Amino acid sequence: MNEKNKAIGVFDSGVGGLTVVRALTERLPCENIVYFGDTARVPYGVKSRNTIEQFSTQIVHFLLEQNVKLLVIACNTIAAVAGSKVRALAGTMPVIDVIGAGADAAVCATKNGQIGVIATTTTTNSNAYARAIAERKKSCRVVSQACPLLVPIIEEGWLDHAVTRLTLREYLPPLLTENIDTLILGCTHYPLIKPLLAEETQGVALVDSSITTADAVANALAERDLLNEQTTAPDYRFFVSDIPLRFQTIGERFLNRPLEQLEMIALG
Amino acid sequence: MNEKNKAIGVFDSGVGGLTVVRALTERLPCENIVYFGDTARVPYGVKSRNTIEQFSTQIVHFLLEQNVKLLVIACNTIAAVAGSKVRALAGTMPVIDVIGAGADAAVCATKNGQIGVIATTTTTNSNAYARAIAERKKSCRVVSQACPLLVPIIEEGWLDHAVTRLTLREYLPPLLTENIDTLILGCTHYPLIKPLLAEETQGVALVDSSITTADAVANALAERDLLNEQTTAPDYRFFVSDIPLRFQTIGERFLNRPLEQLEMIALG
Numbered sequence: 001m002n003e004k005n006k007a008i009g010v011f012d013s014g015v016g017g018l019t020v021v022r023a024l025t026e027r028l029p030c031e032n033i034v035y036f037g038d039t040a041r042v043p044y045g046v047k048s049r050n051t052i053e054q055f056s057t058q059i060v061h062f063l064l065e066q067n068v069k070l071l072v073i074a075c076n077t078i079a080a081v082a083g084s085k086v087r088a089l090a091g092t093m094p095v096i097d098v099i100g101a102g103a104d105a106a107v108c109a110t111k112n113g114q115i116g117v118i119a120t121t122t123t124t125n126s127n128a129y130a131r132a133i134a135e136r137k138k139s140c141r142v143v144s145q146a147c148p149l150l151v152p153i154i155e156e157g158w159l160d161h162a163v164t165r166l167t168l169r170e171y172l173p174p175l176l177t178e179n180i181d182t183l184i185l186g187c188t189h190y191p192l193i194k195p196l197l198a199e200e201t202q203g204v205a206l207v208d209s210s211i212t213t214a215d216a217v218a219n220a221l222a223e224r225d226l227l228n229e230q231t232t233a234p235d236y237r238f239f240v241s242d243i244p245l246r247f248q249t250i251g252e253r254f255l256n257r258p259l260e261q262l263e264m265i266a267l268g
Numbered sequence: 269m270n271e272k273n274k275a276i277g278v279f280d281s282g283v284g285g286l287t288v289v290r291a292l293t294e295r296l297p298c299e300n301i302v303y304f305g306d307t308a309r310v311p312y313g314v315k316s317r318n319t320i321e322q323f324s325t326q327i328v329h330f331l332l333e334q335n336v337k338l339l340v341i342a343c344n345t346i347a348a349v350a351g352s353k354v355r356a357l358a359g360t361m362p363v364i365d366v367i368g369a370g371a372d373a374a375v376c377a378t379k380n381g382q383i384g385v386i387a388t389t390t391t392t393n394s395n396a397y398a399r400a401i402a403e404r405k406k407s408c409r410v411v412s413q414a415c416p417l418l419v420p421i422i423e424e425g426w427l428d429h430a431v432t433r434l435t436l437r438e439y440l441p442p443l444l445t446e447n448i449d450t451l452i453l454g455c456t457h458y459p460l461i462k463p464l465l466a467e468e469t470q471g472v473a474l475v476d477s478s479i480t481t482a483d484a485v486a487n488a489l490a491e492r493d494l495l496n497e498q499t500t501a502p503d504y505r506f507f508v509s510d511i512p513l514r515f516q517t518i519g520e521r522f523l524n525r526p527l528e529q530l531e532m533i534a535l536g
Contacts, residue, residue, distance in 0.1 A: 040315075047308075048510075121514070149431075152420040163417075163438065166431050242316075246389070 001067060004228050007032035007235070008217060009068035011059045014042035015247065016151075016188035017074030018254035020098065023191075023214035024072075025236070025257075028221070030228045032235040034066045038267070040242035044077045045122035056082040058267040060089045062239070069226055072217060073097035074188055076119060076209075080128035094220045098209045102184045103132035105212035106140075109205040110182040113140045116175040116204070119186030121146040129186055143178045147171045147187075154189045155250055160196060168193075168200045176201065185209055192254065238262045269335060272496050275300035275503070276485060277336030279327045282310035283515065284419075284456035285342030286522035287478040288366065291459075292340075293504070293525075295482035296489070298496045300503045302334045306535070308510035312345045313390035324350040326535040328357045330507070337494050340485060341365035342456055344387060344477075348396035362488045366477045370452045371400035373480035374408075377473040378450040381408045384443040384472070387454030389414040397454055411446045415439045415455075422457045423518055428464060436461075436468045444469065453477055460522065506530045 008028075010021055014037050021035055036059050038044075044052050056078050063071060071090055073079045078086070079097035087095050106115045117129045124146040133140050149167050158164050175183065184207040185191060191210045198206060221227045228234070240247070243264055251259045276296075278289055282305050289303055304327050306312070312320050324346050331339060339358050341347045346354070347365035355363050374383045385397045392414040401408050417435050426432050443451065452475040453459060459478045466474060489495045496502070508515070511532055519527045 149417075149420050149424055149426075152417050156417055161438075163431055163434050166434060170429075170431065 003069055004226055005032070005230060006067050006069035007034045007237075008070050008072060009034050009036070009063035009066060010072040010074050011036040011038075011063060011078070012075040012188060013038050013044040013077060015039065015251050015254055018251055019188050019191045019210040020072060020074035020213050021236070022254065022256050023208075023210035024217060025234075027211070027214035027218055028227075030230055030234060031221075032228065033237070034063060034068060035236075035238045036063060037238070037240045039240045039244055039247065040266075044075065045120055049081050052078060053082045053085045055267075056086055057089060060086055062265070062267060064089075066237075069093070070217060070220060071095045072213060074213065076123040076128070076186055076188070077126075080123055080126040094224065096213060096216045096220055098188065098213050099128050099132050099186075101213040101216040102186065102207055102209045103129060103136055104216065105207045106182050106184050107133060107136045109207060110140060112179065112181045113137075114178060114180045114182070115140055115142050116178065116180035116183040117142060117144045117186045118147050118150070118171065118175070118183065118190065119144065120151065121148050123186055129184060143175055143180060145171055145175050150193070151187065151189045154192050155246075157250075157253065159192050164193060164196055165200065168196065172200055176204075180204060182207060236261060239265050241265065241267055271337055272494055273300070273498060274335050274337035275302045275505075276338050276340060277302050277304070277331035277334060278340040278342050279304040279306075279331060279346070280343040280456060281306050281312040281345060283307065283519050283522055286519055287456050287459045288340060288342035288481050289504075290522065290524050291476075291478035291482035292485060293502075295479070295486055296495075298498055298502060299489075300496065301505070302331060302336060303504075303506045304331060305506070305508045307508045307512055307515065308534075312343065313388055317349050320346060321350045321353045323535075324354055325357060328354055330533070330535060332357075334505075337361070338485060338488060339363045340481060342481065344391040344396070344454055344456070345394075348391055348394040362492065364481060364484045364488055366456065366481050367396050367400050367454075369481040369484040370454065370475055370477045371397060371404055372484065373475045374450050374452050375401060375404045377475060378408060380447065380449045381405075382446060382448045382450070383408055383410050384446065384448035384451040385410060385412045385454045386415050386418075386439065386443070386451065386458065387412065388419065389416050391454055397452060411443055411448060413439055413443050418461070419455065419457050422460050423514075425518075425521065427460050432461060432464055433468065436464065440468055444472075448472060450475060457522075504529060507533050509533065509535055
């Protein structure tokens with residue numbers, strides 16, 4: 001198989017990574033995509049590093065068997081905890097992760113060097129965004145806020161709801177009083193409430209990790225002359241380790257298109 | 269060991285069952301209690317029946333080794349899906365579960381025979397409360413409402429918060445328009461927002477599964493002459509399969525006392 005025609009492999013602990021797939025389909029409409037969501041073992045957030053590394057290894061082996069040309073870690077927890085493990089397994093294959101892509105974009109976007117991050121409790125506690133930003137630009141200051149309710153609210157589908165707005169008014173003020181001019185959406189669920197976030201953070205630049213990740217993938221493929229030049233419709237395949245309640249509904253909301261070619265597969 | 273001095277074994281998929289432990293310590297202050305919360309594998313809600321039966325079997329074996337005299341299934345999902353498996357493993361030992369206890373109390377409480385149930389999506393979809401109520405009194409009508417946001421809101425600690433009130437005003441009206449006079453709190457987390465639920469369901473009798481379960485345990489022990497008569501302070505032991513973020517804080521809120529004698533143990 002021509003290297004360029006191989007698929008992009010995207011993985012996440014569950015359904016959230018589909019926002020990255022959505023951004024990839026818009027940014028790179030000629031690329032084939034294989035997605036793996038570990039829905040049987042989600043959430044990874046509360047699991048130990050060893051366990052997350054072990055699960056990630058299984059997923060990477062599965063995607064490598066699917067003949068991919070690039071890997072995307074579309075899960076903040078995996079990126080924070082098992083990023084180097086995944087890179088070691090991938091060898092020379094490029095690996096893009098949501099945290100690195102978000103940090104790159106935030107460092108470019110900020111003018112005053114004050115960057116806010118909203119994320120799940122685990123990602124916040126890992127301090128991974130602060131580390132990634134410090135590696136890129138020492139002068140930036142990062143303030144973080146854990147927002148544990150946003151994922152369940154988004155999965156409930158309350159994307160433009162009074163409850164969501166009120167919840168944001170609880171979570172955002174500690175960041176806004178720190179005079180941030182840039183806010184990283186540090187969870188793959190959050191792009192779905194971007195309009196509401198924009199209203200509640202007027203004037204702050206929002207870094208949408210799904211879009212920045214798609215940009216990073218486009219750059220990595222162009223650099224290596226690996227962009228797909230096919231003119232036929234691309235192939236999208238979705239694998240999950242379990243099909244939980246409401247998966248189709250939630251998945252299609254995240255993906256913004258019908259979720260076809262969905263297969264269940266057991267790992268480990 | 270004197271049979272009466274043995275502990276009550278209580279188990280749940282996570283932290284929620286601690287509300288049942290709290291009700292037990294208040295209703296039966298002389299009883300020893302052993303708790304197991306499967307925090308490494310929570311939530312059970314999205315898992316298959318086979319998996320839940322297998323996990324429940326491991327937990328029951330563990331509790332039987334702790335020399336208990338009665339088992340309490342303090343988890344609606346386990347009660348709905350693996351109740352008969354647990355009873356088979358327990359042999360002649362009494363087994364009390366939150367669904368049976370809640371159904372008993374609701375059938376006693378209702379005057380007009382219209383009973384509402386709020387619960388997680390899995391418990392709602394299992395239809396277990398409607399079945400349990402039909403077994404007890406055919407003339408009752410049960411209307412259910414899945415409230416997926418309430419568990420994360422309660423774990424966030426927003427027990428008396430505008431977000432919680434607004435969320436209830438979304439979930440409760442479909443039940444209230446059905447003219448229910450009794451509402452079962454069909455999730456072990458919900459007793460923590462009982463004051464707010466009472467305000468938002470004025471005149472409706474609330475069936476608190478933790479209290480009804482403690483009553484059912486008291487009756488079962490009294491019937492079998494197994495009530496503990498010790499005058500020394502009772503012994504409470506808490507086992508979990510993982511100690512996740514914020515476990516101590518959330519656990520103590522549920523238990524309403526310091527969470528001492530906490531041990532981690534791997535099952536399976």
